[in-house]
Amino acid sequence: DTAVSQTPKYLVTQMGNDKSIKCEQNLGHDTMYWYKQDSKKFLKIMFSYNNKELIINETVPNRFSPKSPDKAHLNLHINSLELGDSAVYFCASSFTQETQYFGPGTRLLVL
Amino acid sequence: SQQGEEDPQALSIQEGENATMNCSYKTSINNLQWYRQNSGRGLVHLILIRSNEREKHSGRLRVTLDTSKKSSSLLITASRAADTASYFCATDESGGSNYKLTFGKGTLLTVNP
Numbered sequence: 001d002t003a004v005s006q007t008p009k010y011l012v013t014q015m016g017n018d019k020s021i022k023c024e025q026n027l028g029h030d031t032m033y034w035y036k037q038d039s040k041k042f043l044k045i046m047f048s049y050n051n052k053e054l055i056i057n058e059t060v061p062n063r064f065s066p067k068s069p070d071k072a073h074l075n076l077h078i079n080s081l082e083l084g085d086s087a088v089y090f091c092a093s094s095f096t097q098e099t100q101y102f103g104p105g106t107r108l109l110v111l
Numbered sequence: 112s113q114q115g116e117e118d119p120q121a122l123s124i125q126e127g128e129n130a131t132m133n134c135s136y137k138t139s140i141n142n143l144q145w146y147r148q149n150s151g152r153g154l155v156h157l158i159l160i161r162s163n164e165r166e167k168h169s170g171r172l173r174v175t176l177d178t179s180k181k182s183s184s185l186l187i188t189a190s191r192a193a194d195t196a197s198y199f200c201a202t203d204e205s206g207g208s209n210y211k212l213t214f215g216k217g218t219l220l221t222v223n224p
Contacts, residue, residue: 040216041217045213048211092154096210099144100144100156100212102146102154102155
């Protein structure tokens, strides 16, 4: 019954590795998002997809590549992980211009 | 760029008291939303107020919006220990072609039993 789910919940990895985070929503929403929340709890949007099309791409290093295979899924692949990538990554979904529903977050720690 | 700024950054009250948090923003908006985040969890939507609305209620929550001052307030009445969480305002800036919410830094509310 989970509305927005993310996997994995925790991710601990070494600098330089490549990792992926997956997100799925079963709400029938047409828009999905990736946010990064830093250690000071500041939440910043990274990407947004509407009907599988990229519509928002904030200033994010091109080591981050989102992929939306269908409307219900938005994955985030990160290449060559750096220490500064350590954060909590949240996926969210919504109908366009309405309330966003957030996943539980993926806690990424880069060592 | 950061749009919403919550005030105060932290607030500690006793159970049963009211809690008021404020949010200021910089540009014109379509709507303003408040979210709650419990420790270690995702954000949960509380209430949305549109730019043509001045006040909205939902249970123990009351939100006001003053577009002339570019500010909003969230009032939680008769607080409970379970209300302990971080509260964020988020604005949807009008005029843009893409829908984007910009979040503030949040207010950490602690309700002591």
